[in-house]
Amino acid sequence: MGHPDITGRRLGKDAYAKNFSDLHPPLSAHEALVESDRCYFCYDAPCQQACPTSIDIPLFIRQISAGNAKGAAETIFEQNILGGMCARVCPTETLCEEVCVREKAEGKPVKIGLLQRYATDTLMRANAQPFQRAPATGKKVAVVGAGPAGLACAHRLALHGHDVTIFEARKKPGGLNEYGIAAYKTVDGFAQEEVDFVLGIGGIDIEHGKALGKQIKLETLRKDYDAVFLGMGLQGVNALNTRHEESAGVEDAVDYIAELRQAKDLGKLPVGRQVLVIGGGMTAIDIAVQSKLLGAEDVTILYRRGADQMKASDFEQDLAQTKGVKIKHWVMPKKVIVKDGKAVGLECEYTEEKKGKLTGTGETFKLSADMIFKAIGQTFVADPMQDAIVLDGGRIKVDASRRTNLADVWAGGDCAAGGQDLTVAAVDDGRRAAEAIHLHLSA
Amino acid sequence: MADLRSNFVGIKSPNPFWLASAPPTDKEYNVVRAFKAGWGGVVWKTLGEDPHIVNVNGPRYGAIHSGDRRLLGLNNIELITDRPLQTNLDEIKRVKRDWPDRAMVVSLMVPCEEPNWAAILKRVEETDCDGVELNFGCPHGMSERGMGSAVGQVPEYIEMVARWCKAHTRMPVIVKLTPNITDVRKPARAARKGGADAVSLINTINSIMSVNLDSFAPEPTIDGKGTHGGYCGPAVKPIALSMVSEIARDAETKGMPISGIGGITTWRDALEFILLGAGTAQVCTAAMTYGFKIVEEMTSGLENWMDERGFQHLDELVGKAVPNVTDWQYLNLNYIAKAQIDQDKCIQCGRCYAACEDTSHQAISNAPKNGKRHFEVIDAECVACNLCVEVCPVEQCITMVQMTKGTDPRTGKKIDPKYANWTTHPNNPAAKVAAE
Numbered sequence: 111m112g113h114p115d116i117t118g119r120r121l122g123k124d125a126y127a128k129n130f131s132d133l134h135p136p137l138s139a140h141e142a143l144v145e146s147d148r149c150y151f152c153y154d155a156p157c158q159q160a161c162p163t164s165i166d167i168p169l170f171i172r173q174i175s176a177g178n179a180k181g182a183a184e185t186i187f188e189q190n191i192l193g194g195m196c197a198r199v200c201p202t203e204t205l206c207e208e209v210c211v212r213e214k215a216e217g218k219p220v221k222i223g224l225l226q227r228y229a230t231d232t233l234m235r236a237n238a239q240p241f242q243r244a245p246a247t248g249k250k251v252a253v254v255g256a257g258p259a260g261l262a263c264a265h266r267l268a269l270h271g272h273d274v275t276i277f278e279a280r281k282k283p284g285g286l287n288e289y290g291i292a293a294y295k296t297v298d299g300f301a302q303e304e305v306d307f308v309l310g311i312g313g314i315d316i317e318h319g320k321a322l323g324k325q326i327k328l329e330t331l332r333k334d335y336d337a338v339f340l341g342m343g344l345q346g347v348n349a350l351n352t353r354h355e356e357s358a359g360v361e362d363a364v365d366y367i368a369e370l371r372q373a374k375d376l377g378k379l380p381v382g383r384q385v386l387v388i389g390g391g392m393t394a395i396d397i398a399v400q401s402k403l404l405g406a407e408d409v410t411i412l413y414r415r416g417a418d419q420m421k422a423s424d425f426e427q428d429l430a431q432t433k434g435v436k437i438k439h440w441v442m443p444k445k446v447i448v449k450d451g452k453a454v455g456l457e458c459e460y461t462e463e464k465k466g467k468l469t470g471t472g473e474t475f476k477l478s479a480d481m482i483f484k485a486i487g488q489t490f491v492a493d494p495m496q497d498a499i500v501l502d503g504g505r506i507k508v509d510a511s512r513r514t515n516l517a518d519v520w521a522g523g524d525c526a527a528g529g530q531d532l533t534v535a536a537v538d539d540g541r542r543a544a545e546a547i548h549l550h551l552s553a
Numbered sequence: 554m555a556d557l558r559s560n561f562v563g564i565k566s567p568n569p570f571w572l573a574s575a576p577p578t579d580k581e582y583n584v585v586r587a588f589k590a591g592w593g594g595v596v597w598k599t600l601g602e603d604p605h606i607v608n609v610n611g612p613r614y615g616a617i618h619s620g621d622r623r624l625l626g627l628n629n630i631e632l633i634t635d636r637p638l639q640t641n642l643d644e645i646k647r648v649k650r651d652w653p654d655r656a657m658v659v660s661l662m663v664p665c666e667e668p669n670w671a672a673i674l675k676r677v678e679e680t681d682c683d684g685v686e687l688n689f690g691c692p693h694g695m696s697e698r699g700m701g702s703a704v705g706q707v708p709e710y711i712e713m714v715a716r717w718c719k720a721h722t723r724m725p726v727i728v729k730l731t732p733n734i735t736d737v738r739k740p741a742r743a744a745r746k747g748g749a750d751a752v753s754l755i756n757t758i759n760s761i762m763s764v765n766l767d768s769f770a771p772e773p774t775i776d777g778k779g780t781h782g783g784y785c786g787p788a789v790k791p792i793a794l795s796m797v798s799e800i801a802r803d804a805e806t807k808g809m810p811i812s813g814i815g816g817i818t819t820w821r822d823a824l825e826f827i828l829l830g831a832g833t834a835q836v837c838t839a840a841m842t843y844g845f846k847i848v849e850e851m852t853s854g855l856e857n858w859m860d861e862r863g864f865q866h867l868d869e870l871v872g873k874a875v876p877n878v879t880d881w882q883y884l885n886l887n888y889i890a891k892a893q894i895d896q897d898k899c900i901q902c903g904r905c906y907a908a909c910e911d912t913s914h915q916a917i918s919n920a921p922k923n924g925k926r927h928f929e930v931i932d933a934e935c936v937a938c939n940l941c942v943e944v945c946p947v948e949q950c951i952t953m954v955q956m957t958k959g960t961d962p963r964t965g966k967k968i969d970p971k972y973a974n975w976t977t978h979p980n981n982p983a984a985k986v987a988a989e
């Protein structure tokens with residue numbers, strides 16, 4: 111194990127653009143017509159039931175088929191104002207498309223995600239606003255976090271005539287849509303384009319550089335606003351609890367992905383020749399695949415259990431392996447191997463499950479590495495709430511309407527308990543909370 | 554936002570989409586579900602006299618499907634309502650009371666005697682429904698008993714019954730026409746002469762859907778036998794459009810309100826009927842195939858189209874295409890077009906070539922270009938018949954492009970920008986040409 115080989119410009123200039131182009135290119139008008147014709151317009155459709163935002167999928171597909179893509183987009187946005195992003199990033203293979211009756215009939219579901227993208231792109235390209243605000247109510251709502259949950263909540267509130275101020279810690283709005291999602295899933299600055307579309311309804315202000323517990327306090331927000339929605343996501347990351355994990359070359363995958371998403375020149379982003387990724391979720395796949403696309407030679411995902419237990423869907427696992435990522439199951443990190451203060455490898459131990467409990471087998475092996483990414487989950491940082499908010503399993507406890515223990519505070523997205531850690535689920539939270547807030551303010 | 558409200562011979566509905574008289578409108582339960590889904594109105598399934606008729610207890614429907622089992626055409630041998638008259642009347646009254654903003658039209662069929670019509674009209678009037686539709690259309694079963702299309706095929710009967718009905722009710726009277734005739738203008742003229750407020754068309758077409766190759770019996774088969782039924786669904790739309798347009802442009806029936814029926818499945822289909830003169834669009838097969846929810850697609854589609862084109866009210870659209878329906882003899886023979894293949898869209902299937910080479914004008918070449926399959930139109934042979942366009946699997950891949958100047962390479966004649974039709978053509982022995 112020599113010195114770590116971490117550098118940019120591993121690839122030719124054109125390779126970056128090619129590697130990070132659209133994972134699923136959009137459908138042409140002809141493709142959309144042919145595909146929409148495959149939908150059976152099922153009654154009480156399984157796809158709609160599987161969608162966390164309950165989009166009327168058969169209706170919007172029928173509208174595409176009848177040459178009314180704009181109407182189709184309206185049907186989508188009525189339920190999910192971030193329907194454009196969800197069309198790109200939803201794990202449709204485990205949601206709507208998994209239960210499509212044509213998956214049952216022929217093993218080939220209707221391409222719902224791509225049809226949704228076709229419809230939403232059509233309306234957004236026309237710069238059309240599908241909704242009009244209700245007359246102003248004079249009520250003010252504070253939303254913490256400009257991620258999917260916060261944006262969806264703000265949009266719905268603005269629609270009902272309330273004025274919304276979003277407080278966002280980072281420089282740009284969008285949350286994980288802007289900083290977290292794999293670059294090849296949302297190309298050409300779509301995240302910001304979508305934020306502009308959402309804000310187009312009017313009545314929503316965003317104040318950047320305002321983090322809860324620092325520049326703003328929950329108590330003040332509750333005093334100054336008629337209601338508060340918390341959608342600040344997860345700020346912490348899990349620790350490996352492995353020796354030397356603080357060494358140079360051991361990085362948090364989410365931070366690196368955020369950097370990658372903001373990079374103007376991907377070639378300048380240093381990446382190791384040999385990369386290890388620890389974890390089994392979507393983030394692990396995202397960082398592994400993107401490392402490979404940046405030119406890493408060998409990328410290996412290490413997961414402590416089997417393929418079936420990985421949180422990443424089969425599609426994502428296949429994607430990783432198609433891109434040349436190796437996935438090793440039933441292994442766990444023991445210790446980061448360090449040379450001159452820099453990580454140069456990882457000592458691992460094989461694992462097994464005994465009576466439902468995961469244990470090491472005692473047998474170890476070493477892997478050399480130039481970079482090691484931790485993708486073992488994020489955590490909610492509750493400190494800014496100063497015990498005012500009741501938690502459940504480390505995240506904010508909410509009821510069915512996403513209301514917290516405080517009568518004027520709602521929460522949704524990843525920071526709320528019981529969530530699915532999906533963009534589409536965050537949008538549903540935001541929309542539900544907005545409807546509940548609207549009801550509360552109208553009372 | 555476009556206003557979809559419709560006022561058809563005084564019958565108001567929030568949109569022009571009505572469910573046609575058929576199984577979906579047979580009873581309160583279905584009709585209430587339809588109104589909840591958003592349908593603008595219904596024509597209640599045809600009422601008759603007691604004792605109520607009976608239906609077969611075997612298959613009532615047959616269908617033809619496309620290769621992927623899309624239902625293209627449906628036929629049925631179901632008769633008029635098989636429930637007691639009073640049951641239907643009670644339900645109609647209740648539904649109209651609960652849904653006052655929706656159109657409630659009641660379809661009727663009784664024997665061709667004035668007292669019979671007078672009697673049923675009196676009872677129907679008591680439901681407070683908005684109008685009646687006279688079923689002179691059903692081609693099966695009832696026609697054997699001198700009703701339905703047996704009446705619709707005799708213009709004199711239509712006129713007579715329409716007159717009786719107008720004399721015995723204050724309600725608007727719509728006459729539903731059968732397509733199982735030679736010239737639809739005759740029954741339409743008779744309806745107008747009889748004083749009917751409107752006509753609706755088309756009813757179903759005589760049909761046998763298929764023959765079972767094992768039992769040697771027509772489908773649908775009841776205990777080894779079958780009979781002809783009424784054909785409807787997307788496949789009949791072109792026939793219905795033509796008949797609607799004939800009535801809309803006939804000198805004697807011009808301006809008579811028409812309720813369009815026949816294969817309407819999407820907002821586009823409905824709009825086509827409206828443009829050819831229909832004031833409302835009646836739907837049955839599409840609802841029977843996909844459920845009542847399809848009306849959401851119809852209202853959204855029509856509304857968006859009207860908004861995009863800047864139309865506010867349906868009245869601006871009714872009959873808008875009628876002036877462009879003409880006789881063959883008036884088509885411009887100086888209009889020259891050529892097919893054009895968009896090579897970027899072409900998937901090289903060769904269907905256009907097969908169609909043109911085998912069955913038309915040998916106007917498409919099949920010569921590899923740079924070692925690849927390549928199909929190109931030969932302008933010197935192309936008569937612009939449009940067959941290649943219709944057999945091409947890719948929409949907008951082959952289009953017809955008008956030639957506005959130069960010489961038609963097929964005929965060697967200069968393009969003449971002036972309009973000239975058959976009535977003045979030198980080959981027409983009856984040409985009304987001015988002396989040279």
